[in-house]
Amino acid sequence: MKDIQDILKAQQRLQEALKKKLEIDKNINRSVFLEPYATPRTEQKGQVAVKRTTGEQHKAEYQFQKLSFFGLQTLTSILLILIRSAEKNDPRIVDQILGLASELCEQIPMKCLSSSALSRDTNNLLWKSLKPLANYMHELFLSEDQIVIKHAVKILLSISIAKASLKDILPILSKLIFNKDDIYDVRGLLLQMNDGLIETINERENRMHQAVNRKASTWSADSDSSEDEDENEDEDENDDEDETVDDDEDLYYGREHGDNTTLNETAVNVDSSATSTNDSTIEFDDRLERALNNRGQYARLGSTGKFYCGGTLDGPQCSCCNGKCGPTSGCNCSSCMLLDVQKRALSRGWLVNRDGASARCSRQETRTFYCGRKVMPDDGTSDGYCGPTNGPQCTACQKLNQQRSGRYNQIWTATSTNDNTIEFDDRLERTLNNRGRYARLGSTGKFYCGGTLDGPQCSCCNGKCGPTNGCNCSSCMLLDVQKQALPRGWLVNNEGTPARCSPSIPTTFYCGRKVMPDDGTSDRYCGPTNGPQCTACQTLNQQRCGRYKHIWIGQ
Numbered sequence: 001m002k003d004i005q006d007i008l009k010a011q012q013r014l015q016e017a018l019k020k021k022l023e024i025d026k027n028i029n030r031s032v033f034l035e036p037y038a039t040p041r042t043e044q045k046g047q048v049a050v051k052r053t054t055g056e057q058h059k060a061e062y063q064f065q066k067l068s069f070f071g072l073q074t075l076t077s078i079l080l081i082l083i084r085s086a087e088k089n090d091p092r093i094v095d096q097i098l099g100l101a102s103e104l105c106e107q108i109p110m111k112c113l114s115s116s117a118l119s120r121d122t123n124n125l126l127w128k129s130l131k132p133l134a135n136y137m138h139e140l141f142l143s144e145d146q147i148v149i150k151h152a153v154k155i156l157l158s159i160s161i162a163k164a165s166l167k168d169i170l171p172i173l174s175k176l177i178f179n180k181d182d183i184y185d186v187r188g189l190l191l192q193m194n195d196g197l198i199e200t201i202n203e204r205e206n207r208m209h210q211a212v213n214r215k216a217s218t219w220s221a222d223s224d225s226s227e228d229e230d231e232n233e234d235e236d237e238n239d240d241e242d243e244t245v246d247d248d249e250d251l252y253y254g255r256e257h258g259d260n261t262t263l264n265e266t267a268v269n270v271d272s273s274a275t276s277t278n279d280s281t282i283e284f285d286d287r288l289e290r291a292l293n294n295r296g297q298y299a300r301l302g303s304t305g306k307f308y309c310g311g312t313l314d315g316p317q318c319s320c321c322n323g324k325c326g327p328t329s330g331c332n333c334s335s336c337m338l339l340d341v342q343k344r345a346l347s348r349g350w351l352v353n354r355d356g357a358s359a360r361c362s363r364q365e366t367r368t369f370y371c372g373r374k375v376m377p378d379d380g381t382s383d384g385y386c387g388p389t390n391g392p393q394c395t396a397c398q399k400l401n402q403q404r405s406g407r408y409n410q411i412w413t414a415t416s417t418n419d420n421t422i423e424f425d426d427r428l429e430r431t432l433n434n435r436g437r438y439a440r441l442g443s444t445g446k447f448y449c450g451g452t453l454d455g456p457q458c459s460c461c462n463g464k465c466g467p468t469n470g471c472n473c474s475s476c477m478l479l480d481v482q483k484q485a486l487p488r489g490w491l492v493n494n495e496g497t498p499a500r501c502s503p504s505i506p507t508t509f510y511c512g513r514k515v516m517p518d519d520g521t522s523d524r525y526c527g528p529t530n531g532p533q534c535t536a537c538q539t540l541n542q543q544r545c546g547r548y549k550h551i552w553i554g555q
Helices: 002-027 041-046 054-064 069-089 091-106 120-141 146-163 166-177 187-217 221-262 334-343 395-404 409-415 474-483 535-544
Strands: 298-301 350-352 358-361 438-441 490-492 498-501
Touching: 069 091, 091 146, 120 146, 146 166, 298 334, 334 350, 334 409, 358 395, 438 474, 474 490, 498 535
Parallel strands: none
Antiparallel strands: 350 358, 490 498
């Protein structure tokens, strides 16, 4: 009986060993890495949130060191020797060697060469091992053999994804996108990259929500409850009011805009649940702080909200300026115009006119700039708007038309070479807000629907959302934030300028413009870190916890 039991136990052990061996054989060709370098951060966050013990830290470091740096360097060296040797002796097998190298590199896990996932020393050793291969692939990429180029691109993309470096990935993707002659099988790599981006976005969203919760917890409970009660009462009153004035507002809009209501009948209906922004993070200094332009000069925002460096204007001189880039208003040099376009995240084919308004050419008038603002004289020849599809231009856009082929020619041609990618109606056309009303840009560049202002009433307005300037309702403020692609935590003041609170004073809005009086008490800038505020930002401060509270905190 005992012998039978021993035989059964031996059979069981053999079956387990065989099963383990088959599992190893099954996975052995799938990846050169039997286990990933490290658990992705998103998976770590999904686990129980406890502090790592010293033993766990040692275990993680041990996993990082599992890959033999010597072995990796040897492997890349052999690959380089094989490729170079084949090029000289038998070029026919270069394709096969590069194909195998491409498959090998494609197995490198996402972020495994990222400095954010590994310690600095580990990251340096890994990258040092692969750098010779990457350098040689760059050389092959410049060859005339299309087959070799395909393999080189795929290997470079694999390494860039492993580094999680958009700086390396984007130039490669741009070459793939605009190549209409060749087909690249990089679907697996793109899926891997997409997963990595989703993980990163989720991480940043979680961090942002935590930051907002911490900020919200500092507010007084009594203050919050009283504000909410006032807001609810105002909303109830406004809802009753809105039911009776909807017809009047429709008549008002028809009288104001006439036939222009058909400009964009396919306007996008903005979801009220959408947050104001890229939910990723609060960006404090991206658009307001002084920045170094590509001529090596520091530039800051003037009273128009455009960047100025105070240097000499380049290109053909215009009659409207004194030959200087600002420093407060007027035209700017091409380097500062490039900052305007970049900081505002403007689409292809857009520029910023001398009034500080974003402008683009329309589909009908492909060489005529329009900013879409209601700034035209009321002389009966137009609906009062600069475009945005055809018709007369404002003075600032007329000047931009002249400068497009001169001072700003390189910027405009570099961003408008492919007409299929020009976004014509994203920021200028009338749009349906989340209260179901059509809104258009006023003279300030803000959206207005002409309806009743919601939330606590401010003393600076007549209770109406525009229709030309002043404060707007929360639904139109949401359009302002979304259309200008502003980050979380930003709003647009009643003069049409994006503003945010600073890290040092988290409840005080600043727009960064040079609009303060020259009284010797400040540098004349509204913030952008501390100090006095302009009048428009002071008003925004009062509205932050009332009318625009849910947009500001991202609910």
